[in-house]
Amino acid sequence: MVPMIAMQIDAPGRPLRRVERPVPRPSPHDLLVRVAACGVCRTDLHVLDGEIPARYPIVPGHEIVGHVMEAGAAVTGFAVGQRVGIPWLGHTCGTCPYCRAGQENLCDHPQFTGATRDGGYATHVAADAQYCFALPDRFSDAEAAPLLCAGLIGWRALRLAGEGRRIGLYGFGAAAHILAQVAVWQGREVYAFTREGDEDGQAFARSLGCVWAGGSTESPPALLDAALIFAPVGALVPLALKAVCKGGRVVCAGIHMSDIPGFPYADLWGERQILSVANLTREDGTSFLEVAADANVRTVIETFPLEDANDALDRLRSGALKGAAVLVPQS
Ligand SMILES: [Zn+2]
Ligand SMILES: [Zn+2]
Numbered sequence: 001m002v003p004m005i006a007m008q009i010d011a012p013g014r015p016l017r018r019v020e021r022p023v024p025r026p027s028p029h030d031l032l033v034r035v036a037a038c039g040v041c042r043t044d045l046h047v048l049d050g051e052i053p054a055r056y057p058i059v060p061g062h063e064i065v066g067h068v069m070e071a072g073a074a075v076t077g078f079a080v081g082q083r084v085g086i087p088w089l090g091h092t093c094g095t096c097p098y099c100r101a102g103q104e105n106l107c108d109h110p111q112f113t114g115a116t117r118d119g120g121y122a123t124h125v126a127a128d129a130q131y132c133f134a135l136p137d138r139f140s141d142a143e144a145a146p147l148l149c150a151g152l153i154g155w156r157a158l159r160l161a162g163e164g165r166r167i168g169l170y171g172f173g174a175a176a177h178i179l180a181q182v183a184v185w186q187g188r189e190v191y192a193f194t195r196e197g198d199e200d201g202q203a204f205a206r207s208l209g210c211v212w213a214g215g216s217t218e219s220p221p222a223l224l225d226a227a228l229i230f231a232p233v234g235a236l237v238p239l240a241l242k243a244v245c246k247g248g249r250v251v252c253a254g255i256h257m258s259d260i261p262g263f264p265y266a267d268l269w270g271e272r273q274i275l276s277v278a279n280l281t282r283e284d285g286t287s288f289l290e291v292a293a294d295a296n297v298r299t300v301i302e303t304f305p306l307e308d309a310n311d312a313l314d315r316l317r318s319g320a321l322k323g324a325a326v327l328v329p330q331s
Contacts, residue, residue: 005329006059006122007309012050015310016060016121024118024126028074031129033084037303038120039063039145040312040325041174042232043088046256047115048313054115061327062088062113063148064120064127065141075129083141085133085289086125087148089280090117105156105279112279121309123329133285136293143299146324147292148285150174151299155288157228157253157277158183164225165189168243170216171231172201173316174324175253177208178297179228184209185295191220193236195319204300204322219243228253237274238263246270253277301326 004023007016026032038061046052047060064086068078078084091111092099098106113119113127135144154175161167167183168191169176180190192205192213202213212220216236226249227240237260240250247270255278268274300323304312312325 004122004124005306006118007306008057008059008121009048010057012048012056016048016313018307023124026070026072026126028072029128029130030072030126031068031075031078031084031132032070033064033066033086033125033127034069035064035066035120035123035125035329036083036141037065037145038122038327039148039150039174040304040309040316040327041149042316043149043255044114045313045317046232051256052115058115059118059120059122059125060114061120061122062086062115063145063150064113064125065135065144065148066120066125069124071129078129078132083135085135085144085148086113086120086127087131087133087152087280087285088112088114089131089282091128091131103281105281105284110279121306121327123306131282133289136289138293139299142301142303142326142328145326146174146178146299146301147289147297150324151178151292151297152285152288153277153280154179154228154230154253155182155291156280156284157251159284160275160277161226161228161249161251164248166191166222166224166226168193168220168224168227168240169205169210170227170229170236170240171233172205172213173230173321175230176228177204177300177323178292180205180208180210181297182291182295191224193218198319200322224248226251229257230254232257234258234260238267241267241272241274244272246272249273249275251275251277299324303328305330
């Protein structure tokens with residue numbers, strides 16, 4: 001049988017290495033999926049750098065679009081040949097207090113695709129069918145990939161931001177370029193904050209309907225109702241707090257951030273809130289995929305051959321990408 005090809009992280013801090021191994025056998029609850037595209041997420045850099053819990057060696061990648069090759073004996077609801085999306089949330093226990101309270105994103109015993117179980121930087125992947133999604137037809141494979149983390153965890157962050165009209169987005173990459181379109185479609189005013197002097201990024205944000213774009217240390221022309229921080233930079237938290245109105249929220253949407261510097265209590269005063277977003281629930285996924293289709297979201301992507309995963313990660317790290325990087329295995 002033709003082997004599976006994967007780009008694997010052997011240990012934190014090492015570049016990904018191309019490996020060949022047998023195609024995985026799906027367990028009774030799994031789908032075996034032939035990967036058509038896999039998005040590159042900042043979380044993959046945190047796995048590479050050893051900044052979040054993961055097992056090694058690991059095949060990263062949790063924005064997976066592919067087609068079902070085989071379904072385990074206990075799987076229902078998916079057919080061979082069907083296109084599916086595989087997200088970050090790979091499995092939950094179903095019995096811990098969080099799972100029982102409908103907060104499976106906070107499960108005490110979770111598995112995460114591309115961190116604790118092998119992900120989509122590969123030609124094949126096995127995934128628990130109960131955590132896979134059907135995908136709207138209107139997106140191509142590569143266009144759909146960034147929806148599966150940048151889009152849907154961004155959507156969770158936007159919902160936690162509340163119903164306010166003025167929304168700030170700090171870090172205008174894969175997630176923000178999708179969420180800006182959703183928030184504009186909802187009738188909100190979107191303010192984009194980029195790295196200082198990133199005029200291309202600011203023009204990109206305005207082209208997607210943002211009413212204002214500037215550097216992250218600039219004050220927006222009006223106080224914001226909420227700010228979402230997608231960049232992994234703790235120093236943005238006090239800056240965003242200064243940009244939100246009384247009662248406003250600062251939502252930290254990344255899985256890892258550098259330390260947050262101290263700031264005067266007066267900047268938090270006025271019932272301002274800071275909160276983090278952890279993972280996703282399956283309901284976040286199904287509701288977001290509907291919204292993405294209704295809002296006619298257009299993902300801006302740059303595709304790379306699977307074997308060029310290290311280049312794609314380098315470009316993400318240096319801020320050289322416009323939109324989202326997507327790996328495509330050669331057939
Ligand atoms: Zn649980
Ligand atoms: Zn991600």
